[in-house]
Amino acid sequence: MSNVTPKKIGENQYQIDANSNLGMRVPVRIFANEQLLEKMLIDRTIMQARNVSSIPGIVGHSVVLPDGHEGYGFPVGGVAAMDAEDGMISPGGVGYDINCGVRLLRSNLTEQTVRSKLKDLVTDLFSSIPSGVGSKGAVKLTHSELDEVLVNGVNWAIDNGYGSSDDSDVCEENGRIPNADPNKVSDKARKRGAPQLGSLGSGNHFLEVQKVAEVHDEEAANRMGIKEGTITILIHCGSRGFGHQVCSDYLRVSEQSMEKYDIDLPDRELACVPNTSEEGESYRKAMFAALNFAWSNRQMITHWTRKSFERVFDQTESDLDMKLVYDVAHNIAKIEKHKVDGRQRNVVVHRKGATRAFPSNREEIPSKYRDLGQPVLIPGSMGTSSWILLGQQNSMNLSFGSTAHGAGRTMSRSKARRNYTEDDVKKSLNDKGIFIKALTRDGVVEETPQAYKDVDTVVNVSHNLGIATKVAKLVPIGVIKG
16 A cells, blocks of 8 residues: 555664655654564555654654554554644544553462462452443542542542552653643543543453563563562553543544644644644643543552452452552653754654653653663553563664554454454463453454464564563463453
8 A cells, every 4th residue: 555665774674765745754764574564564554654754843753663553644553753842743643542551560479379260350350340332430420520530640549549659659650641631621521531430441451360471681570570470460441432532522623723724734634733832732731631531540440450359369459469560651642852863852752552661761760660761561462462571772762762552453343353253262262271251242353362463573573673672471361351
């Protein structure tokens, strides 16, 4: 589909040079091996990255990470940095599921201990954590309580008895990004979001009970409390209907404002507005509210997860050492300082299906890990391995401090439904020793591991480039899905 062939410029690095005849303002840089690149060339991934390179104010290069695949306007697994003064902000560059992200809990339980009670555990988790398409959370929020969630993020959940301040210390942005404004959020977004706080949702979201299968970096693993053979829990979800509606609302605003700002783009899905414009400020404040909603959402699910473990193993959360390792956002745009053309600049970094991967000594990293580097969490698809990586200096040189966010889809949900049955998928998971509880047949079939790239291949590209390097490999033994 892409009529410009990327050229190889280094190991796992490809580039399409900027071409003003095609409207490109900067080059496109693709981080992939040949096999991953081939898949990207089959759909619109590279074409979309080229379109992104035409957005006014983009700096450096338009990035495609190894999990890159076609998305809405921007490719998923895409990163773009816009000049904070002269550049744009684009809702499509963040995506519909604002702050879809992952958090990892560790425990001191061994696989052996958990295997004997695995079905009880997964069943308890499934019944205590709401999941599914329209799933309602377990709390009823008033208008003013929702405002508090949108402003305070994780802190709202902690103040209301869902966890402790140790949790907020190890979240990106400490689980609360300042300058969120509930007044910039539509009534429709509120109506969709208010009943959903504390729910997992559907699609590729999941909660997994995993075992630490391999440790690649002893020092980093020790600092994170990760030991081979012990049990971890990975929670993957976002801002639910709330973030989806915020994105829809501001895509419409951006589309309607493009003429006013004389913005001409090759694809209307890239709709954007100047970062410093009134519309840009409003989107940012609403998007920040959705970021805070998602952090609070994951925090409540964390609390119920701990309670399930307490019930099933008849031990307290502290006996089980169920500490939060880290929490990362995947769909986000925020102003950061990066070196561009030899000088430090404030840029709006759009990460869409991308994980921040800062190296050591960046002040944005929690103090606990600052001298080590930022933990990076890459979930696999249901039933395949997930990874803990560590952010490295090369991410600043190559990808605006970012790496991949997962395996990346290669098969549409409808094709997965045509090609697989629920029994097939459950049997293949069962054969690997994985017990699954899911709300719907489609929830299982659409997320079959065969619908995704191989996460190990994606991680190897990141590791070999020195963007984010391997710490530990986690393998699922129990899954809950919407």
